[in-house]
Amino acid sequence: MKLFLKIWRQKDAGSKGAMVDYTLDGVESDMSFLEMLDILNEELISKGEEPVEFDHDCREGICGTCSLMINGRPHGPDSRITVCQLHMRSFNDGDEIVIEPWSATAFPVIKDLIVDRSAFDRIQQAGGYISVNTSGRPVDANAIPIEKEMADKSFNAATCIGCGACVAACKNASAMLFTSAKVSQFALLPQGQVEAAERVENMVRQMDLEGFGNCTNTGACEVECPKGISLENIARMNREYLTASVKG
Amino acid sequence: MTSGIKDADDKTIRELGEKIVEAKYGNLFQMYEKIVDENPYKTPMKIYPAVHYTMGGLWVDYNLQTTIPGCYAAGEANFSDHGANRLGASALMQGLADGYFVLPYTIGDYLSDYIRTGVVSTDSPEFDDAEKMVRERIEKLMGGRGIHSVDYYHKKLGKIMWNKCGMSRNAKELKEAIKEIAELRADFWENVKVPGEANSKNQELEKAGRVADFLELGELFAKDALERNESCGGHFREEYQTEEGEALRDDENFKFVSAWEYTGEPSKSVLHKEDLVYENIELKTRSYK
Ligand code: SF4
Ligand code: FES
Numbered sequence: 001m002k003l004f005l006k007i008w009r010q011k012d013a014g015s016k017g018a019m020v021d022y023t024l025d026g027v028e029s030d031m032s033f034l035e036m037l038d039i040l041n042e043e044l045i046s047k048g049e050e051p052v053e054f055d056h057d058c059r060e061g062i063c064g065t066c067s068l069m070i071n072g073r074p075h076g077p078d079s080r081i082t083v084c085q086l087h088m089r090s091f092n093d094g095d096e097i098v099i100e101p102w103s104a105t106a107f108p109v110i111k112d113l114i115v116d117r118s119a120f121d122r123i124q125q126a127g128g129y130i131s132v133n134t135s136g137r138p139v140d141a142n143a144i145p146i147e148k149e150m151a152d153k154s155f156n157a158a159t160c161i162g163c164g165a166c167v168a169a170c171k172n173a174s175a176m177l178f179t180s181a182k183v184s185q186f187a188l189l190p191q192g193q194v195e196a197a198e199r200v201e202n203m204v205r206q207m208d209l210e211g212f213g214n215c216t217n218t219g220a221c222e223v224e225c226p227k228g229i230s231l232e233n234i235a236r237m238n239r240e241y242l243t244a245s246v247k248g
Numbered sequence: 249m250t251s252g253i254k255d256a257d258d259k260t261i262r263e264l265g266e267k268i269v270e271a272k273y274g275n276l277f278q279m280y281e282k283i284v285d286e287n288p289y290k291t292p293m294k295i296y297p298a299v300h301y302t303m304g305g306l307w308v309d310y311n312l313q314t315t316i317p318g319c320y321a322a323g324e325a326n327f328s329d330h331g332a333n334r335l336g337a338s339a340l341m342q343g344l345a346d347g348y349f350v351l352p353y354t355i356g357d358y359l360s361d362y363i364r365t366g367v368v369s370t371d372s373p374e375f376d377d378a379e380k381m382v383r384e385r386i387e388k389l390m391g392g393r394g395i396h397s398v399d400y401y402h403k404k405l406g407k408i409m410w411n412k413c414g415m416s417r418n419a420k421e422l423k424e425a426i427k428e429i430a431e432l433r434a435d436f437w438e439n440v441k442v443p444g445e446a447n448s449k450n451q452e453l454e455k456a457g458r459v460a461d462f463l464e465l466g467e468l469f470a471k472d473a474l475e476r477n478e479s480c481g482g483h484f485r486e487e488y489q490t491e492e493g494e495a496l497r498d499d500e501n502f503k504f505v506s507a508w509e510y511t512g513e514p515s516k517s518v519l520h521k522e523d524l525v526y527e528n529i530e531l532k533t534r535s536y537k
Contacts, residue, residue, distance in 0.1 A: 012448060030285070038399065045397045045452070050444050053451050061279060085282045111449045159275075 001027050001093035005040065007052055008100045010109050013116075017109065019098075029089040033076065034059060034066060036088055054113040059084040061226065064161030067168070068113055069100040074165035074224045082163060082226045102164055104173035106211045119210040120162050120178060126206035127199035128182045134191050144190050154188035157181045159227045166221035166229070172213030177221040179207045180237035181229045187240055197244035204241055299414055301334045302469070303482055307507045307520075311354035312346055320355060322346040327505070332481025386446050389456045394441040398456045401436045405429065405459070405466055413470045418486040422474040426467055430515070433463040467514035475519070478502045499531055 002025045010017030024040050031039075034056050041051035055065040066083040070076035076086045091097065099113065107115040134141035160181035167175050183200050186192030192199070215234060222231045253260060266289050270277070280288045306314050306321040308328055314321050323343040324330075330338070412425035436459070444450045479488045479495035480502070488496040504521040511517060 032283075042397055042399060045441060045443055048443070051452060053449065061282075080278070081282055085279065087282065087285070089285060114449070 001029070001088070001091070001095075003027055003036075003091065004094075004096040006096065006098045007113070009052065009112055010101075012111055013108055017112075019100075027088055029087070031088045032059070032084060033068075033070070033086040033088065034084050052113065053111045055115075056084060061085045062161060064163035067102055067115065067117075067163050067165065069098075069102060069168060071098050074102070074168040075163075075226050079223070080226060080228055082161070085226075102168040104164075104167050104212070106173065106175070107164060107167065115164075117162070117164050119212070120164065120175070122210065123175065123179055123203055123206045124162075124182060127195070127202040128186075130186060130191050130195065132191060132194045141191050146189065150188050154185050157184040157188070157229065157233055160185075160225075160229050161227060163226060165224050165226060167212065169220040169224035170213065170215075171218065171220070172216060174215045174221070175207050175210070175212035176215040176234050176237070177225060177229055177231070179203055180233035183237045183240060184233040187236060196240065197247055200237060200240040201244050204237070297415055299409075299482060301330075301482075302465070303330050303332060303334055305330065311357070312350050313354070313358070318358060320351065320358075322351055327507070332483060334482065385457075385460075386453070388437065389440065389442050389453060389460070390446050392440040392442065393438060395439040397441055398452055398459050401432060401440060402455075402459045402462070404432055405462060408432070409466055409469070413466070413473060415482055416484045416486055417473050419474060422470045425470040426474070426515070429463060429467040429470065433460075433467070436460065436463055464514050468508055468517060471514060471517065472506055472508065476502055476506070494535070497533065503531075 002023065005022040005024060006019045007022060008017055009020045022040060024036070024043070027036050027039070034054070037052060037054060044051045055067060057063040057065045059066070061082045061084060064082070068075070068083045070083065070086070075081060075083050076090070078086055078090055101107075101109050101113045102115045102117075104115075106119045107117055110116050158181075160178060162178065164178070166177035167173050183203055186199065187196055217231075219231055222229065253264075256264070269289070277288045280286075280293060284294065301324070305325050305327040308314055308321050308326040312320050312322055312326060312328070314326075323346055324339050326342075326346070329342045329345070408425050408428050412421040412428075440456060442450075442452050442456050444452060446453060473483060473485070476483060477485065477488065478498035478501070479485045480497050481495075484495055488498070490496050503524045505524065507520040507522055508517040509520060
């Protein structure tokens with residue numbers, strides 16, 4: 001199929017960017033979206049032009065680096081998948097496809113379609129870990145039974161891949177869904193209890209410092225999240241936060 | 249699991265089956281469906297074995313320190329926990345074991361001698377040499393004749409590896425692979441095309457550096473496979489098989505890990521044998537039957 005691409009090009013963080021048109025022929029429906037971009041880049045390189053830079057790594061939906069706004073939707077038209085899992089069979093011959101980077105103050109553009117998501121790393125570093133010893137002194141973590149329902153909820157929260165689609169989808173560029181997933185995965189398990197109050201306070205403080213917007217319960221994040229992270233996590237984080245500040 | 253349903257009929261079993269499979273493998277089945285465009289709950293999945301890991305990595309000592317003092321390699325980057333085969337989730341296991349049980353103690357121990365060292369100056373001949381080496385390598389990559397893209401070489405290498413250094417390999421093809429990769433590597437360094445600038449973000453340059461490494465590692469792979477005259481784990485040498493076509497190990501001559509010392513050219517790598525010593529288990533032949 002033949003496609004008409006409109007792609008955001010920006011030399012570096014300090015330069016102004018612009019949409020550039022490209023026509024790409026010979027795209028097959030079994031190609032992934034990123035393979036389609038690879039082919040475009042091969043063409044550009046052979047013509048002596050600079051290829052379009054975009055983030056990617058695992059190409060199987062687990063690392064969270066591929067982050068593109070496609071026709072106005074984070075990760076494109078299909079739901080519950082990342083860009084690398086999107087295939088060209090979701091498009092038609094002659095389609096126009098608009099490709100942009102995430103747009104949020106806390107995610108500045110590095111080049112073309114690549115944004116700097118280190119704000120997420122700093123939120124994680126503020127509390128997204130467990131530092132209590134769970135290796136059998138005095139109790140082995142593996143010996144504490146956990147209800148399946150709890151284990152499943154924690155596991156589901158832990159499937160967040162830190163892609164940032166929730167921020168990109170939100171009109172306020174809020175990072176509540178991401179942060180709440182990272183808080184919840186531990187809040188639901190016994191080993192997360194010891195540091196629960198500090199964790200939620202530190203992570204929320206870092207999230208605010210990074211310049212993410214407020215949550216107004218619109219729910220666009222949940223709709224666009226490739227991993228189906230539930231809004232329930234935001235409610236849980238708010239509860240955790242309240243308890244922590246009451247205990248203060 | 250079916251204790252609550254007495255004499256379940258075929259339909260119920262099928263329904264239950266899908267739900268249980270989904271609860272356990274839903275994410276994998278979704279991945280499959282997205283790639284292949286077939287519903288794996290309804291159509292048989294197309295699966296085949298392929299080499300997807302190196303079954304090895306950087307040599308490290310028991311403290312996970314590499315041959316460079318102070319440089320540690322953790323997780324799958326090192327060779328320590330790999331066997332001749334790789335089982336699912338070993339990446340996770342090794343990352344956790346190294347990160348949780350080993351490094352917190354060994355790195356601290358190493359650093360304890362340097363706690364008062366302060367900032368290390370970059371005004372040293374060692375730093376200058378290292379910087380010069382990196383600069384020259386980058387300049388060389390950027391200054392190729394600019395004929396073929398990095399992907400062109402990556403794909404060619406992939407094809408050689410796939411055809412001649414896959415799970416099933418033989419001496420004749422491995423020798424061919426070694427020759428072909430060496431030629432491809434020479435071609436790469438002369439003719440690769442890296443667009444853009446060296447001093448800004450440049451993904452093609454990053455990729456070129458990696459493919460340059462793969463072009464060495466690939467040849468070493470083939471050399472290692474050629475010199476190991478037995479079949480073992482993910483290494484099936486067609487010449488060494490039982491009458492039934494199963495892997496034929498040679499514990500007498502190959503009960504060791506091959507640690508190859510880098511000397512610049514893959515073909516000139518020096519072999520160090522690390523004997524495999526089993527104290528509590530008895531060596532057996534694994535049967536999948
Ligand atoms: S919550 Fe969902 S959208 Fe947000 S970072 Fe995690 S996986 Fe991505
Ligand atoms: S490239 Fe890893 S999730 Fe898409």
